[in-house]
Amino acid sequence: MNRYQKLFNTLKNNKEGAFFPFVLLGDPTPKLSIKIIEALVEGGADGLELGMPFSDPLSDGPIIQKSNLRAFNAGITVEKCFNIITKIRYRYPKLPIGLLMYANLVFSNGIENFYSNCHKVDIDSILVADIPIEEAKVFIKTSLKYDINQVFICPPDSNVDLLRKISKYSCGYIYLLSRTGVTGTEKHANLIAPDILNKLRSYNSAPLVQGFGISNINQVKKIIKAGVDGVIVGSAIIKIIENYFDKIDVMIKEIKIIAKNFKSASINS
Incomplete structure (x- = not known):
């Protein structure tokens, strides 16, 4: 079994949902990015969804857009992102780690080369947010070659044909989109x-x-109670980085607290 299968089997037996935090690599600096990820895991994260900063994040609201800018201002590059992942993987060998990407970042590095590099640092999954499943043949083929789970988004208005395709090709997990629009806690x-x-x-x-717009523990409780296997939370966490990026100790403390609260909310009582 791969890491996702082992995780979800364990969570099911424990009557828990999965809590996957999403943060951008390199925000607010590459060094602090590692500390933030460590704080999330220490707070209870079951796995990680990590983003590589992108210059035109169309699906993201202002909170994540500013996160991209902070990372770029700190000098983040794709190479440095892989260096961060290498350190995280070494520290947490059993933790599922996924990338949530925009297609241009993959294309600009070459699909084959990008997936090969992901394989080298032991990435578990890749979700290319702006590639619909109808156009994803080369991504599916390459993910199989490098033993990486290709994850697909399931929009809330999916028809039966799309649901069938997503079920067939999305591996590791399926990303249920809470709503259309852009990300953000508002x-x-x-x-x-x-x-x-x-x-x-x-x-x-x-x-x-399920992801997109999840910002408080009551939402998490309702989602897990409704039968969903886990949640992805991004903007609510990234907002803490924005609020406390010049008060590092406070930032790390608050990130641990919010991770603990979201994880606690994912446990069926």
Whole structure:
């Protein structure tokens, strides 16, 4: 079994949902990025979703856009992102680590070369946010070659044909999109319609993990209670980096607290 399979089996037995935090590598600096990730794991993160900074993040709201800028201002590069991942993987050999990317970052480095580098640093999954499954043949083929889970997004308005395709090709987990629009804590996260959850599972899908607009523990409790296998939380965490980037000790403390709270909310009581 791969890391995702082992994790979700353990969580299911413990009646827990997965808590995956999302942060951008290199924010606010490469060195602090490592400390932030360590704080998230110490706070209870079951796995990691990591972003590589991108100059035109169309799906992201102002909080994550500013995170991109901070990372670029600190001199982050794709090479430095891989260096950070190498250190995180060495420290947490059993932790699922996924990348959430924009396609241009993969294309600009060459699909083959990018996936090869991900394999070398032992990345578990890649989600290319702006590539629909209908256009993802080369990504699926390359992910299989390098033994990487290719994750796909399931929009809230997916038809039966799309649900079938996503169930067939999304590995590791399926990213359930709470709503359309851009990321950010100022928006709400809708519960996924039960018929979508049921239909995906009827196709023997990978575990279902919901993201986009999840900003508080009550949302997490409702999502897990509704039968979703886990949550991805980004902007609520990144906002702490923005608020305390000049008060490092406070930042790390607050990140541990919020991670602990989100993880606690994912446990079925």
